Amino acid sequence: MAEFSLEDINKMHHLYRINLINSCSGYKSANLIGTKDADGNSNLAVFSSLTHMGSNPGLLGVFMRPTTVIRHTYENLKNTGYYTVNHIHEQIITDAHHTSAKYDKSVSEFDVTELQEEYKDHFHAPFVAGCPIQIAMSFVEEYHIKANNTILVVGKIEKLYVPDELIEKDGFINLSKGKVVTINGLDGYAVPDLKTRLEYQRPKAGFAHRD
Template sequence: MTYFNLQEINQLEHLYKINLINSCAGYKSANLIATKSTDKKTNVAIFSSVTHLGSAPPLLGFILRPTSVPRNTYENIFETGYYTINHIHESILKDAHHTSAKYERSISEFEVTNLETDYKDNFYAPFVKDCPIQLAMKYVEEYEIKANNTKLIIGEIQGLYIKDNLLQKDGFINLADGNIAAINGLDGYSIPTFKERLDYQRPKIF
């Protein structure tokens, strides 16, 4: 096996190091977070850090990179308190990836891609049309991660929209049936296939 110690990692060429460390954590979720400013300007950006924090209340978190430069997603969430999380599927991979480009606040990523807004039930922020899973989110709190000046943004699910064929009788959502993507590193995309579900595990009795 190839081995890197910490000193070697720190001395790697910049792009190589970024690719290496972004890949070593494993597959990550692939989501579009959509927001709208107080002056009605929409924004949508790709995030690979959305994670489950708890079910009661239903909380999700995501990591925001340092706000020492403009972060339109954060600014809109901070101003309005609302955003949506939309699962990326195979048909929109290239457009979803393009939202990582750094546009000025005055330019909406919806305007420069084929992604379309989708408004539901008078929720303030737009959803991304045709995404198999769409979540209406309300900002709850944030934590500064001092080690690298990032922020953990925590939100509560206000509404959850799931394509009917993905939802099973026990509440399990089969992501594979929606051709939902996962991210490998910064720019590698996979469409996972479903293998099996395993029973809840209890200690063996000897």
């Protein structure tokens, strides 16, 4: 089994280190975040750092890289207060990944890919047409992570769009049925297959409760 000390990691070639550390945390969400600036310029970018933060209210967090260079997604959602989260599915992997390329603010990623803008219920930011899960988000607050200058953006779910056939009787969204993908590292895409769901777990009889 390979072992890597902190000293080993610090001595690695930067590309090897990036790939190693980005993939060691496990599979991550695969989402496209859609925004639009005040002048009507749309933007779309792939993110793998979306995380659930609470159900009531419904909050999602996403980590943004340092703003030492222009970050169009961050600028747009901060200036307008709105953005969308769209789950990447099997049929759009290549185009979704291409949104990681750095384009000028005047160039919309929708124009350089086959991905299509979709607007719902007069919401300011664009959705990605055909995505099995589409979420309208509003900016709530942000936190600066001093250790590496990243920013945790916290948003509230304003509206959720899910095809009926993906929703189980208890409200569970079966992402496998929608061929929703996940990201391994920076550029590895996989389509998970749901194996089973397990019941809520309670302590076994005779064992003391521990926090």
